[in-house]
Amino acid sequence: ILGGREARPHLRPHMASLQLDGEHICGGFLIAEQWVLSAAHCTEETDGKLFQVLLGAHSLTEPEPHKRLYRVRAQIPHPGSNVYNNEDDLLLLQLEEKAELNEHVQVLPFQREQRDVAAGTVCEVAGWGTVTHSGRRPDRLQQVERPVLSRDECNHRTRHDHSITPNMMCTDSRKRDTCKGDSGGPLVCNGVAEAVVTAGSRVCGNYKKPGIYTRIAPYAAWIDRVMGALSG
């Protein structure tokens, strides 16, 4: 997160850190006791290895009550996700067991209504992604508020040049923005997860390249189908 600040500890008990060999790779969030939603692009450099999912954390390194690392039973990228664009950039992770819910570990409901978030709505995004252009990684969860940019604005040829589909949405990226390692985290508007951070053009903090997110409502049926098929 560029231009944000340290989050109030444990005010986002849905937040997950997707890790490989103890290293934070991507964000994610708990959508059910045994399921985390993240971004498919997060598996690009994992060489087929399964993530481990850290829940209940504020600091990535300090011991904290209720902080727990879960193994993953299955990782299901959306079938439409690919390495060439940001389409269908969602990843479902089934934990080896149900997460133990408490005041530091909670499920976050996601938007199921198909209506766009109004441009100008101020939403918030949190993550352990880089906090400087030189790539400094924070130990503690960061957050930032960002206004939603209309799809038309975002699709302007000097911005994302008509690559933003109805299944995506954008936020203003002037100075304050998501960055490397924030992918997979939720964009929360009025307490509901509306979308998932995608790396998009991989640029951070440049107002010409607004932050891009995968809207969740268009994928509610896929999410329910996968969770239902692999339950039990």
Ligand SMILES: NCc1cccc(NC(=O)c2cccc3[nH]c(C(N)=O)cc23)c1
């Ligand atoms: N704001 C949009 C946004 C949201 C989430 C992730 C990112 N970016 C990256 O995942 C990324 C990946 C690889 C090299 C990179 N270098 C940089 C950089 N130096 O800015 C970013 C990256 C950008």
